[in-house]
Amino acid sequence: MTAPEPTILATSGGLRVGGRTRVLFDALVHHAVDLSGVHGRRPRIMYVGTAIGDAEHFTARATEAARVAGFDLTPLHLFPMPNLEDVEGAVLDQDVVWVMGGSVANLLAVWRVHGLDRVMRRAWQAGVVLTGVSAGSLCWFQGGATDSFGPELRPVTDALGFLPYGNGVHYDSDEGRRPLIHRLVADGTLPTAHCTDDGVGLVYRGTELVEAVTELPGKGAYLVTREGDRAVEQRVEPRSLPPLSH
Structure with missing residues (x-):
């Protein structure tokens, strides 16, 4: 069972602190499972932690979060070597691939070394x-603003490009991101950018944005477009x- 057409849910959320566990999958991750259309069995979800160097402590937390949610979780590690014999087969066998945050620049480099960029496109x-x-979230777009290179945000423009837009994450919680996204769109470094406050996700069917969803009240999504030599922002x-009940 897979989604009826290529589907991406790009988010600035999906995790929350648990009562008995350190981390729970919040409503955005559950929505990704709903988008897959899986029914009649436990959802299969792959956790990819490349952006935090496949940190084992977080793999353990994601595994526990999946157990609580009722998902069958497969971790994909690329450090120190791929942990799966048939990476492409394992990815294609999932209902959902969930990618952890961290360094998008490092993620892109490591994925490309292992051909995972091409595998992800085939899975999509x-x-x-x-x-x-x-x-x-950023990895699926043309690029966006990142702290991969240090605390001062810089542009990344060589992401996977499945979606032909820029992407702004943590739009309400990291004060440097909004002005940098505006500048990058205004000067043409990035195309039209789709941005999310913390807790918000953007649903794409093919390359079309079809809906914004949120697991937190009062949050927004934003479209930043270029008009002449300036950026114009529209809230969605x-x-x-x-x-969720748990």
Whole structure:
């Protein structure tokens, strides 16, 4: 069971602190599973932690979050070598691929060395729902603003480009991101940018933005377009996802 057409859910959220566990998958991750159309069995979700160097402690937390959610989770590690014999087969066998945040620049470099960029494109075209947070959102676009190179935000313009837009993440919680996105769109470094406050996700069918959704109240999504030599921002009100019971 896969989504009926190529589907991406690009987010600035999806995780929350648990009561008995350190991390839970929040409504955005559950929405990605819903978008896959899986039913009649446990959802299969792949966790990809490349952007934080496949940190084992977070793999353990994601595994626990999946257990609580009722998902079957497969971690994909690329450090120190791929942990799966058939990476492409494993990716294509998932309902959802969820990519952790961290360094998008490092993620892109490591994925390309291992050919995972091409695998992800094939999975996307096959209907595996691609999703993730922060770097796990930026990677699907043309580029955006990143702290991969240090605390001062810099542009990244060589992301995977499945979606022909710029992407702004953590739009309301990192004060440097909005002005940099505006500048990059205004000077043509980035195309039209789609941006998310923390807790917000953007749903794409093919390359078309079809909906903004949120797991937190009062949050927004934004379209930043170029008009002449300036950037113009339009707010998009997201649909509130139902809260989770656990």
